[in-house]
Amino acid sequence: MWTRFALLHNMTDSTKPRLRFAPSPTGYLHVGGARTALFNWLYARKFGGEFLLRIEDTDKARSTDESTRAIFEGLEWLGLDWDDDVVYQGANLARHQADARRLLETGAAYRCFCTPAELEERRREADARKEAFRYDRRCDRLTPEEVERRVAAGMPYVVRFRVPEGVTDWNDLVHERIAFPNKDIDDFVILRSDGTPIYNLAVVSDDIAMGITIVMRGDDHISNTPKQIRLYRALGAPLPTFAHLPMIHGLDGKKLSKRHGATAVGDYQHYGLLPGAMLNFLALLGWSPGGDREIMTIPEMIELFNVDGLQKKAAIFDPKKLEWMNGQHLSMISLEELEPRVTPKIIEARLATEEELVERRDWYLRLLDLLRVRSRTLDDIVNQARPYFLDDIEYDPLAVAKNWKDPGEASSLLGDTRGALAKVEVWDAPTLETSLRTLAEKRGIAAGKIFQPLRVALTGLTVSPGIFEMLVQMGPSLSLKRIDKALQKLDL
């Protein structure tokens, strides 16, 4: 693994930015992670860099294959493609240990024999005195002989990093200078007593090995950064540029979690969102292209992306705006793009088979075009599509109560409507409109008094596309059949 990365790094143009998304596979891919991945990806695509994916599976107890799959699927659905093979952190154990050993040998780290119980006890005491707990470095004061004796005796130990005096600071891409006095950084553990690495060591070791030049991640990692910088220094590696992105919160201002509803990217996929809309929305959470620009395609986002537009403040995830944005994208993309997104859902809902849709492709695309204007999700389209495919429709009681209030009158009206429609020679919107408006005039009623009962007959609903375009879409045969059915129901 090490040689592979070394090789890769040597072959890579050193001016080429290398970024990575490094989720731990302990759940699903959530929107915060997706947003982090997106910004890393945008940066790489904008500036001709590489976007790598690393699965941080060192916590064997919590990591699952299922979760790893969910991350892949989420990124794939969003179209966030990564370069090179996926790196599994767990596969790099030997290098992590070697790095820890190096740190021990160069004196940057030391063995600590304090047990978790002892540490816990001292932590409690510090707490009782209302003091901040700091490891007191007692094991760092052990003589080499004593350390050797304990190791020989088989006493378990962790490896701690000795944080030097001074200040650790860096120039963050979004926050500019951030500084931590080293006295506030605890001598942190880098290797557990079982010899496995702690997060900060594993991350730095891997980022060095992968040649990462820009570390862009959530700002919950700000306080890890000084520790990681110390590690880079002690390991003699060049520092990457750090960029800490603001968090995403729920509507109540608290960290986004399951009780805020859907937080998994997969949820939105199943709700019938367009990945382009999801990305567009996520991009605007913590970044702005400047000015009033909001709706963007993916190529436009790449074009417009820059570090200056990065926001420092946490953003609140507003599902309403996401829905609106999806509606915008639904109407914006071409029918050819839209069709493959809807079709699986149409088939899944058993409205039609794939063959039927292929056979009537032109008709089908026209239908999608008719329905998408009043849809915010793909599921909206599917739901509205029912009356155009299914033989039987359900009559919404509210629609019946409102528009077929007097069954006798409704029946007479629909009968006349049927008669007028049956006589129409050219089944197109203008002809149909003339016909029905003439009928309304003859009966001395407002045209709407005909349209609404007819709408219920055709769809069972109060809501639909315009009555003429709908008649055209359904065609004469299905339209008349629907009216006959309605007549039967009314005459009962």
Place this chain on the structure above:
RNA sequence: GGCGCUAUCGUCUAGGGGACUAGGACGGGGCCCUCUCAAGGCCCAAACACGGGUUCGAAUCCCGUUAGCGCUACCA
């Protein structure tokens, strides 16, 4: 508690010392269009957290306060 980060309409944001009567968008309200619903168009309500500086002038720069958030593990 300690350390760190942040602070413009309810929400996402524009804003880089005078162009600010603080702009856009979502959401809310109203009107128009209209066969219903959307879409679209027009209009309205709605914010610079607070207090000090710096400056002729501050949403913008500095300091403090407050609030929110994050971290403070042999988790990641």
